[in-house]
Amino acid sequence: MTTHRYKVRWIIAAGTLALALTSASHATPAKPAAPDAVQLAQANQRDPRPLEPRYEPVPPQPRSSYNDEYIFAATKGVAHSTMIPAAKVSLYPLTVILDIVILPFAVIGGFF
Helix, strand or coil: CHHHHHHHHHHHHHHHHHHHHHHHHCCCCCCCCCCHHHHHHHHHCCCCCCCCCCCCCCCCCCCCCCCCCCCCHHHHHHHCCCCCHHHHHHHHHHHHHHHHHHHHHHHHHCCC
């Protein structure tokens, strides 16, 4: 029974090798590069018009007078930290409770 398994393995290995060799022999050759003279001639051509952007840049939005970075700051800090995810999960209940307690002061602090 074991000799049969070895024969099957050798047949599969030989078939894989034959397939790899035939596919490598049928590969298409790489395209030859353009001569240096053609590349030099293309490099010397200049576009007579000045460079312009394709689209107008979007103007930045005006800053609001309210700063909301203090609202749920502890929870945001834990979410954006590089801690192990298990540590983050264990800290979320503490930070959410702390942020809810401090929420009125954080809302007022956004005006300053």
